[in-house]
Amino acid sequence: MELIIEEISRGHKLLGRHKFAQQNIRIGRGYQNDIILDDPHICPDHLSLDFNGEHWVVTDENSINGSFLEDGKRKADQHIVNSGDVITFGKSQIRVVFPEHPVAESVAFSPFESLINFARQPIALVASILLFTFVAGYIFHLEKTIDVPFTKLFVPAIGMTLLFALWPGAVALVSHLTKHDARVLSQLGIAFVFYNLMWVSDIFQSIVSFNLSANWPIAGLTALIPMALAFCLFWLNCYIGFHMTAKRRLVVSIALTALVFGGSFIVQLSKQPEFRAHPQYDATIMTPSFLFASGSSVETFIEDSNRLFSKATKAAQEDQD
Amino acid sequence: MKGFIAFCLCTVSFLSFGIEQAEQIFKQLAPSLYQIKIIDKASGEKSSIGSGFQITADGLIATNYHVISSYARHPQKYQIEFLDHQGKKGELSLQSVDVINDLALVKRSTEMPMQFFPIAEQAPEKGEELYSLGNPHDLGMIVVPGTYNGLKKESFNDRIHFTGSVNPGMSGGPVVNQKSQVVGINVATSGNQIGFLVPHDKLQALFDGYKVAPPASIEQQMAVQLAQNQEKLFSTILASDWTIKNLAEGNIPIIDVPFLRCWGESNADKTDALVLVAVANCALDEDTYLSSHFFTGAMDMEFRYMQAKELSDLKFYHLYKNRIRQAGSGNRAGKDDVSEYQCHHDIVSPTDSNNINKAVFCTRAYKDFPKLYDVLFLSASLDKNNKALISHFTVAGISQDNAMAFTKRFMESVSWN
Numbered sequence: 001m002e003l004i005i006e007e008i009s010r011g012h013k014l015l016g017r018h019k020f021a022q023q024n025i026r027i028g029r030g031y032q033n034d035i036i037l038d039d040p041h042i043c044p045d046h047l048s049l050d051f052n053g054e055h056w057v058v059t060d061e062n063s064i065n066g067s068f069l070e071d072g073k074r075k076a077d078q079h080i081v082n083s084g085d086v087i088t089f090g091k092s093q094i095r096v097v098f099p100e101h102p103v104a105e106s107v108a109f110s111p112f113e114s115l116i117n118f119a120r121q122p123i124a125l126v127a128s129i130l131l132f133t134f135v136a137g138y139i140f141h142l143e144k145t146i147d148v149p150f151t152k153l154f155v156p157a158i159g160m161t162l163l164f165a166l167w168p169g170a171v172a173l174v175s176h177l178t179k180h181d182a183r184v185l186s187q188l189g190i191a192f193v194f195y196n197l198m199w200v201s202d203i204f205q206s207i208v209s210f211n212l213s214a215n216w217p218i219a220g221l222t223a224l225i226p227m228a229l230a231f232c233l234f235w236l237n238c239y240i241g242f243h244m245t246a247k248r249r250l251v252v253s254i255a256l257t258a259l260v261f262g263g264s265f266i267v268q269l270s271k272q273p274e275f276r277a278h279p280q281y282d283a284t285i286m287t288p289s290f291l292f293a294s295g296s297s298v299e300t301f302i303e304d305s306n307r308l309f310s311k312a313t314k315a316a317q318e319d320q321d
Numbered sequence: 322m323k324g325f326i327a328f329c330l331c332t333v334s335f336l337s338f339g340i341e342q343a344e345q346i347f348k349q350l351a352p353s354l355y356q357i358k359i360i361d362k363a364s365g366e367k368s369s370i371g372s373g374f375q376i377t378a379d380g381l382i383a384t385n386y387h388v389i390s391s392y393a394r395h396p397q398k399y400q401i402e403f404l405d406h407q408g409k410k411g412e413l414s415l416q417s418v419d420v421i422n423d424l425a426l427v428k429r430s431t432e433m434p435m436q437f438f439p440i441a442e443q444a445p446e447k448g449e450e451l452y453s454l455g456n457p458h459d460l461g462m463i464v465v466p467g468t469y470n471g472l473k474k475e476s477f478n479d480r481i482h483f484t485g486s487v488n489p490g491m492s493g494g495p496v497v498n499q500k501s502q503v504v505g506i507n508v509a510t511s512g513n514q515i516g517f518l519v520p521h522d523k524l525q526a527l528f529d530g531y532k533v534a535p536p537a538s539i540e541q542q543m544a545v546q547l548a549q550n551q552e553k554l555f556s557t558i559l560a561s562d563w564t565i566k567n568l569a570e571g572n573i574p575i576i577d578v579p580f581l582r583c584w585g586e587s588n589a590d591k592t593d594a595l596v597l598v599a600v601a602n603c604a605l606d607e608d609t610y611l612s613s614h615f616f617t618g619a620m621d622m623e624f625r626y627m628q629a630k631e632l633s634d635l636k637f638y639h640l641y642k643n644r645i646r647q648a649g650s651g652n653r654a655g656k657d658d659v660s661e662y663q664c665h666h667d668i669v670s671p672t673d674s675n676n677i678n679k680a681v682f683c684t685r686a687y688k689d690f691p692k693l694y695d696v697l698f699l700s701a702s703l704d705k706n707n708k709a710l711i712s713h714f715t716v717a718g719i720s721q722d723n724a725m726a727f728t729k730r731f732m733e734s735v736s737w738n
Binding site: 213278297298299301302305 | 593638654660666679705721733
């Protein structure tokens with residue numbers, strides 16, 4: 001009967017796969033073996049697997065460090081192999097599988113595949129990076145209270161772009177180090193598409209808080225948009241860079257999003273003073289072309305403002321209690 | 322030559338007469354003059370000092386409210402002590418205050434009737450020589466001669482302009498005329514030889530009120546005084562004419578009262594500035610001291626016109642936004658004094674004009690003085706691509722009704738011309 005032996009790492013990552021048709025397979029450090037493992041804790045003749053007509057049986061060849069089944073510290077010697085058993089010896093592991101061992105169902109291409117393929121096209125990639133750089137430069141330009149030459153904006157804008165390229169670069173590096181495809185271009189492409197979507201969400205948030213009065217606290221809900229975008233970015237980073245189950249991908253992206261936004265929330269919370277002597281209000285204004293609200297009358301504004309007094313009185317009383 | 326000698330002699334004799342008289346006044350009045358110390362109970366050391374003077378035979382002493390303010394706000398933490406001209410010490414009890422005019426009455430125990438300062442019945446005449454008494458910088462009691470220069474024109478609550486050095490520590494000391502009658506109380510200085518005094522009639526009024534009925538609680542007394550003062554201030558302001566004036570292309574209100582003083586500035590000389598800015602600012606020249614970190618009664622209005630010079634609309638509005646982002650309160654107040662600000666914002670367009678603005682209104686409540694608030698208002702025009710008009714005011718210690726009446730009138734007075 002044919003037998004498949006997979007060399008796996010301790011984290012169950014596949015290092016090599018061998019298929020054998022013979023009835024006796026020998027494993028060890030010596031060159032005479034069928035599988036030669038370069039692990040100093042393994043004996044030259046360490047282990048053999050024999051087919052006795054019915055079962056495959058493990059025999060430990062009196063090795064120094066012994067052979068064990070993965071589940072606990074049971075000795076592997078004379079163990080009758082079941083498909084999928086993992087045997088540990090030295091610091092190495094193998095997994096033994098029979099040809100009829102079931103495999104996971106085929107995964108259909110995600111609908112994001114076309115987006116990823118589009119984003120990694122050189123033209124699309126260059127365009128989205130240039131767009132990002134241009135917007136960053138424009139924002140630097142807006143912040144300057146005096147006229148500055150173009151080059152003075154160019155340098156920080158490029159710096160900003162390089163800084164933001166670090167994230168997809170780091171993801172690609174990690175997936176390369178974990179024996180996955182690096183896919184640098186896909187990671188870069190997707191990252192910059194989402195960075196640009198973040199700009200769009202910024203503009204949208206500004207328009208909403210500009211047009212809505214304080215009577216519409218739902219304006220705060222628009223803060224969820226960048227969170228959703230960040231989640232999608234992390235999800236795609238995982239999708240491109242690593243083979244993982246859908247559930248795991250979901251957990252990892254939620255965890256990353258929570259880390260980024262929760263972290264900045266905690267930082268803000270820790271910076272909050274005990275008492276704010278200055279008023280906190282929404283001063284968002286945009287050019288008249290972004291103004292869609294019709295505007296309340298002075299009377300309405302006075303009426304709305306009147307409600308603040310009882311709120312302030314209540315706050316003062318609560319503080320004193 | 323003879324004439325010159327005679328003039329010199331005259332001057333010398335006049336000067337020596339002045340000094341002699343000052344000495345005589347000082348000697349005669351010294352037993353009724355006190356240094357007042359606020360002692361921090363926990364450390365046993367003085368936390369502030371001032372001067373005071375006795376106004377009745379049974380030991381009632383007048384001083385400034387700000388001298389004893391830390392005791393008035395935290396009676397458990399401090400005690401008030403006096404030190405008389407012979408170096409004797411004793412404890413004082415707080416009887417009554419007038420926070421608006423910065424006066425307080427404290428009392429010492431006496432065994433027999435004592436000498437005291439009579440309060441003048443009439444205001445001095447312009448140019449009249451007066452003598453200010455007090456204990457500057459803890460250096461010992463001194464007497465400073467000076468002249469009466471009438472009442473300060475721009476003040477809402479009367480203050481005497483006294484030409485003479487009033488120094489820190491002299492606060493609460495009396496200013497007497499040549500008949501040794503109290504015509505004023507040292508309260509503030511404004512640099513070289515310019516001092517301000519509380520007129521004697523304010524002290525008389527506080528004393529009369531005290532004789533009728535001493536206040537049940539100092540805090541309540543302060544609350545009533547603050548409420549009455551803002552009522553008086555805003556009924557005057559709301560009843561006055563509001564003249565509409567041009568600030569570049571904007572119309573802004575100038576309230577026709579002497580106690581609101583206006584100043585202006587622009588950057589028209591700076592050719593490299595991206596935005597032309599013209600600012601007009603009108604403010605009340607006084608505020609009410611409640612404690613070293615709590616002031617009220619201030620009022621400030623600011624109008625700012627901005628015009629872009631060869632600037633994209635987006636950039637102009639970005640700079641404009643940064644300008645309106647950080648309006649602060651106009652008075653100092655801490656966690657123990659006020660709540661945090663509560664704010665409202667909206668797009669507002671007054672019905673009788675085609676202006677459209679972003680308006681922000683914020684208020685915070687006083688913890689110890691019910692129904693008094695600090696308010697802040699800011700409005701930013703949104704109808705021109707390259708021009709902007711910001712109107713802003715802060716008022717400290719105002720009632721809700723006055724705040725809203727003032728805000729409404731203020732909002733309706735600002736427009737484009």
